[in-house]
Amino acid sequence: MLRALLTLWLLAACATLTRAETVVFTDVNVVPMDRERVIPRTTVIVTDGVISSIGIKAKLPPGTPVIDGKGAWLAPGLADMHNHVTTREDLSLLLANGVTTMLNMGEATNGFAGRTRIAVNAGKVPGPQIFTALAVDGSPLYGHLVIATPEDARAIVGIAKANGYSFVKVYTNLSAEVFAALAEEAKAQGIGVVGHNAKAVGLAKQLAAGQSMVAHVEEFFYGFFPEPPADDQQAPPEDARIADAIALVKAHGAFVTSDLFNYQTIAAQFGKPEVVKAYLAVPEARYLSPGDRIGWAHSGYQKKAVDLSRRVAFEARFVKAMADAGVPLITGGDAPTIPGQIPGFALHEEIDAMLAAGLTPWQALSAATRTPGEFIARTVPRAAKFGVVAPGYRADLLLVAENPLAKPAALRAPIGVMAGGRWHDAAALKAMLADLEARRVVP
């Protein structure tokens, strides 16, 4: 029954999207995220998936859909800028959690990077706006596509572009000459380079060559801070070195993905199968695919004990220092690949981890909205503007019961989510989750 209803609703939603469509939000407190402020109890008009005005009470044709905000808060939709989501089911999980933009950071199937991305971005399938990165490495050790020569590097940029990838994601074992060729060709062809530290190059040279984003905070352990002493491999860097890292990132205008929750979940499960069992037992785990459940249950982290606690604590201080210094942070993790990371829910955990690290709600919410929008505006030519509630921006909106700048937890329970102008109210989101849960049951 639910599925039938959902199908009907989807058909209706598709039908409305094909013609020029205006939707009006009335009586909403807008949290625009352009700066720290609230525009109280106003009207927001969305036309053809784009915010067309704020604060203007236009005379609209009879029958124009009106969403009565009843004094609730309207914020930009959230952005998950590092995940490994590759299914339509996980897209609905993101959407139900208020995520309206996602960046797949590698291992997307061809079908997802092509067909699904195109269908979702065209509004034919519900989901967040999708960006994808093609992961490349110098060896097959981590399962990525191998590029072994500068010729390979130049060719892969064209292949990535032709397949709709917005970025090439670099990985640990790329050689210096391959990285150099890749960075040069990517610049020439207007595609972004993002990713990990490449051991043979190092973050300082990578950012200087134009890499625009560091995919995990941990990469600074491996590719920038001095190596730990041989007899204490998990020693954290000295706090005095944080300023150098901040100076480097700022000098190159690079973005850093805050993945505190990701690193915390990894640290928590090292050598502890009982922790992974607990991750699989939380209520939200019912939305995981059977394949992910199996992957989590057999993941390698639980098999060896490593104590990362001092590095976890360092990372929190490092992210807070970056936020205070104005380093552009963007939120992400490794859902659903790393046990403990459930798509959508993991992003709220990241926001909470940032708050626990001492970031203000404004800082944390910026990393989940405005700054990802700035990152895409800087790196993806002709991409729609998003991440701020302002005229001309994609209508990616989250309606919540309380001011998220005062109570960020309100973001976890949206009254409704608009993605690219398509409105999903709380009942529709609930139906989406119920449908997903039913589909996750193994027959």
Ligand SMILES: [Zn+2]
């Ligand atoms: Zn990843």
